[in-house]
Amino acid sequence: MNALTRPDTPQVALEHSADTLQRARALLQQTLDFVRQQARPWSGSGLSKASDDPYVISRFGDLQIHIEVAAALQERAQRQLQEHQEPAEISVALAEAAIAASQALLxxxxxxxxxxxxxxxxxxxxxxxxxxxxxxxxxxxxxxVPPQGFRSAV
Incomplete structure (x- = not known):
């Protein structure tokens, strides 16, 4: 399926960004588990565990923020869709949610x-x-300029 054959509905767009966000959450959890259980600290750090490294800690803080921002934009888009907001605002909210979810996954x-x-x-x-x-x-x-439809023009 591609942009020309995919159903062109806001619900599909919302589901797509929700799936991307879920993959980001799962990947974050997988990485957390690895660092807690298997990772070794950098040899020059003087630390006994990789999970005590302040750079590793801040990296996970940054990732959590990416995911929470994406989740908030996802919820906002869903709320606008449920409340039957103006179509242009819904389209923009869906695009923002998709971008944030993709950035979180990346x-x-x-x-x-x-x-x-x-x-x-x-x-x-x-x-x-x-x-x-x-x-x-x-x-x-x-x-x-209001968006034309709910999908990208490719």
Whole structure:
């Protein structure tokens, strides 16, 4: 399925970003588990556990913020959809939720590689490129041009 064959509904867009957010959460948990149970501290740190490293700790704090921001934008988009808000506002909210969820997943994937030396395979997301969502949001906020439909024009 791609952007031209995928059903063009706000519900599908919301489900897609929710799935991406769930993958980010799962990857964060997987990385947390690895660092707690298997990771060794950097040899020059003088620490006995990798989980005591202030840089590792701050990395997880950063990831948690990415995920919480994505979750808040997801909830906002869902609320706007349920309350039958203005279609342009719904479309922008859905785009913001999709971008935040994708950024959270990318950050979690990068941290997984950085902290575990491994990278879990992630499904390609070529059916809905984010670059169009940035343009949709910016054009609406800057120029007042309402989005055309609920999917990217590819």
């Amino acid at each position: 950050a979690a994937s990068d941290a997984e590689f950085e902290l575990t030396g491994q990278r879990s395979p992630q499904p390609q997301n070529l059916d809905d490129p984010l670059r169009w969502k940035y343009q949709l949001i910016g054009n609406y906020r800057l120029n007042g």
